[in-house]
Amino acid sequence: GGRAMFTRLCSKVGCSREAVSTLTYDYADQMAALGPLGAAGDPHAHDLCAMHTERLSVPKGWVVIRHETLQS
Numbered sequence: 001g002g003r004a005m006f007t008r009l010c011s012k013v014g015c016s017r018e019a020v021s022t023l024t025y026d027y028a029d030q031m032a033a034l035g036p037l038g039a040a041g042d043p044h045a046h047d048l049c050a051m052h053t054e055r056l057s058v059p060k061g062w063v064v065i066r067h068e069t070l071q072s
């Protein structure tokens with residue numbers, strides 16, 4: 001306890017689970033990078049919980065880069 005206010009939550013609408021990863025969009029290269037929780041405050045970064053990390057969907061034609069640390 002005591003650190004609850006620092007918990008990052010999933011950025012998906014209606015989801016209040018704890019975030020476990022950060023998804024960063026690169027619109028110029030049409031890529032999405034998924035990795036461990038990144039620095040807060042990046043306008044292109046979205047925190048995701050485990051469920052939404054698994055169900056990740058990106059715009060058609062985009063490439064998803066999954067960082068090694070997330071591979072099971």
